[in-house]
């Protein structure tokens with residue numbers, strides 16, 4: 001049995017009278033690729049916001065490697081090894097692809113402008129930037145302004161900027177949203193390689209072909225509550241899950 005990396009215990013949040021996340025207890029294991037699935041408005045992004053610290057729960061606890069992190073800020077959680085993508089809001093469109101990734105590494109290493117006087121630091125930073133650009137398949141675009149990249153390339157850049165933070169666990173909310181169908185397989189490749197390197201990945205995704213290609217474990221959220229979690233094959237045959245997906249079609253069809 002793999003080690004638990006993140007655990008939520010009876011996690012809830014209400015917006016007014018609406019309980020967007022309702023008493024959710026889940027375990028996210030080290031090394032596993034876990035996908036969180038559920039209908040629109042089920043509470044998946046809100047659950048991510050609670051795990052990454054953007055929202056504070058009304059009730060319940062969150063643990064990272066056994067430590068209670070419920071009261072910690074998002075930045076403190078990043079420093080502990082939790083990385084989350086933010087739907088392009090962190091990409092600087094007037095900097096090059098290369099500069100965006102390098103800045104992210106610099107921020108993580110807390111290296112200021114003084115590094116430009118230290119050649120070795122400068123070189124190791126540039127080498128690391130090249131390495132990440134290669135991982136996210138953007139080496140050829142390194143000198144392009146981020147604003148000139150296609151939407152799909154910007155999503156890869158965003159992923160590169162999160163990888164620059166060397167996270168132990170990566171929280172990805174629909175990383176292919178808005179991408180063309182042709183670009184999706186490259187994102188699947190990148191995520192598979194990231195997993196092979198030992199990063200634990202938690203994904204929110206609607207594209208079933210992608211979910212099937214990547215997931216070791218599924219967690220189904222419906223109406224803010226956990227319906228079921230477990231092995232993808234078993235979960236996708238679960239009668240309650242099929243019912244929640246209106247007759248079972250959704251889990252068996254490749255969708256947009």
Ligand SMILES: Nc1ncnc2c1ncn2[C@@H]1O[C@H](COP(=O)(O)OP(=O)(O)OP(=O)(O)O)[C@@H](O)[C@H]1O
Pocket residue numbers: 015020038039040041042043044045046047
């Ligand atoms: N800050 C907020 N204030 C009020 N209601 C909110 C807030 N954030 C989310 N909600 C509500 O909580 C519910 C869950 O939203 P959430 O975005 O988490 O769903 P989701 O499962 O990620 O949906 P989708 O798949 O469409 O992205 C929705 O009804 C949404 O309107």
